[in-house]
Amino acid sequence: MRELVFALEYTPGTNAVADILADNPETKIRSLSCHVSPDTLWRVDYVTGRESALDDIAETVADAEYYTDCLARRDCEADWETQVLDRTDDALVLYSYWSRTPSCTSIPHLALDHFGDGLIFETTWVGRRYEWRIIAPGDTTYHAFRSAIESEIDDTTGVTFVRVGDADDAAPDDGATSLTPEQDAAVRAAVEHGYYKTPREIETYELAEKLDIPGSTLSYRLRRAEAQLAESYVADHSSSPHLSSPDA
Template sequence: MREFIFTIDYDPGVDPLMDVFMDHPETHSRTIACNVAEDGMWRLERIAGSETALQELDEVFDDPVQCTECIGFHDCDTEWYYEVIAEAEGQRTVYSYRSEAGDCHSVPRLAIEHVGHGVLCETERRGSRCEWRLLLCNDRGVDDLFSELEDELRPGLTIEFRQLGDPSYWTDEAVTLAELPPEQQAAVEAAVDHGYYRTPRAVSLSDLADRLDVSRSTLQYRLQRAEAWIVRSFVTRSMGPVEAEESVAEGSRLRVADD
C-alpha cells in the first residue's frame, strides 16, 4: 500500500465552498468515510464551526454551483444528494452522494482512472487549504495523476505535492481508547459515565476515586496520562506530529483541577 498526500490552495472568490472556510477561519471539516467508484462518490463528513458558517455551508451544499471535488474547467452536471444526519452545537455530520456523469473530472475519479480501483480518500478543509490523502494499492500511475491534477487546475488554485510513501497517516491516526493501558481506559470511561467532564461536574475527583476504589492521586495520574494521549492524538490529526508534540509539551505543565 502507498500513501499519496497533496494540498490545494484556493484564492478568494474561485470556489463557493472554500470561500466559507476562508470567511470563517475557525471552521474545519474532515472526511469520516468515503466510497469512490467510477459512477459516483459517497461521503460521510464531520464539520465544525460557528452556526453562521454551518448555515452558509448548508446553502452551498443544498444548491451547489459546481462539483466540490472538481478543480478544473469541465462541465459537471451530476446528481447530488446531501443530508445532515447528526448535529450538535457547533458541529454536524453530513452524508453526501454525487454521481460521476458527463465530463465531470473530480479528484477521486481522476485517481481511479490513473491508479485503478481500491482508492481510499480523505479530505480536510480549513481556511484556504484542502488537503487530500489517498491510500493506494501501489504507486503506479501516481506521476500521471499528479500531472493531470496540475493540468486540470483552473486559475486561482495552487496544488502542492506533500508526500508519497508507505502508509503512516492511516495507521498512526487509527487510534481508539482501546489503545490506552486498561487502568487508564477504565478511569476515562468511569469519568465520562459519572459526569466528571460535565459542566458543572456531576462528581468530584475524590468521589470518583472512591467509586473506583483507588486513591485520589492514582486516579488523577491515570486521567492526566490518558488526557495527554487523547489530546496528542487529536492534535496530531490537525497539526501534524511536530507541532502536536510541541503543543503537548507546553500543555504538560497543566494539572487536573482538585475537584
C-alpha cells in the same frame, strides 16, 4: 501500501465553501468516509466550528451551482445531492452523493482511473487549503496522476504536493514508537500550549501560527503521530483484560 498527500489552494471567489472557511478559521471539514465507483462518488464529512459558519456551509453545499468536489468550475449537469445527517451547535455531519458526467470529474475519480479499486481517501479542509491523502497499492506510481490533477484544475486553483512515499514509513521495525522530528515537535507544542486539555486552550490554527506552518500540515502531523501512539499503546497493552474480546 503507498501514500500521496497533496493540497488544493483556492483563490478568493472561486469556491464558496473555501470562502466560508477562510472567513471562519476555526472551522474545519474532515472526511469520515469517501468512496468512488466509475460513475458515482459518495462521502460523509464531519464539520466543526461556530454555529453561524455551519449554517452557511449547510446552505451553500445544498444550493451550489456545481458539486463542491468537482474540479470543473462550472455547472456540468451532474446529478448530485448533499444531506445533513446530524447537527449540533458546533458540529455538522454531511452526506453527499454525486453522479459523474463526461465533462465533470473529481480527485477520487482521477485516482480510480489511474490506480484502480481498493483506494483509501482522507481529507481535511481548513481555510482555502483542501488537503487530500490517498492510500494505494504498493506498486503505485503517481507521476501520471499528478499530471492529470494539474491539467484538470484551472488557473484559480493551485496544488501543492506534500508527500509521496510508503504509507508505513513512520512505523519502526522493532515495534517501538518513533515519531518523525516534525511529528515530535508538533505533539510537544500541542501539549505545551494546552491543545489536549479539556476545554482546549488553543485551536489548531492558532498553534499552527505559533509554529509558522500551515494548519493543514499541523493537523496531518498530529493525526499521524496520534495514530502511531495509539497503535503502539494497544500493541503494548494487548494482554490487558480491558482490551480482551468479550468472548475471550
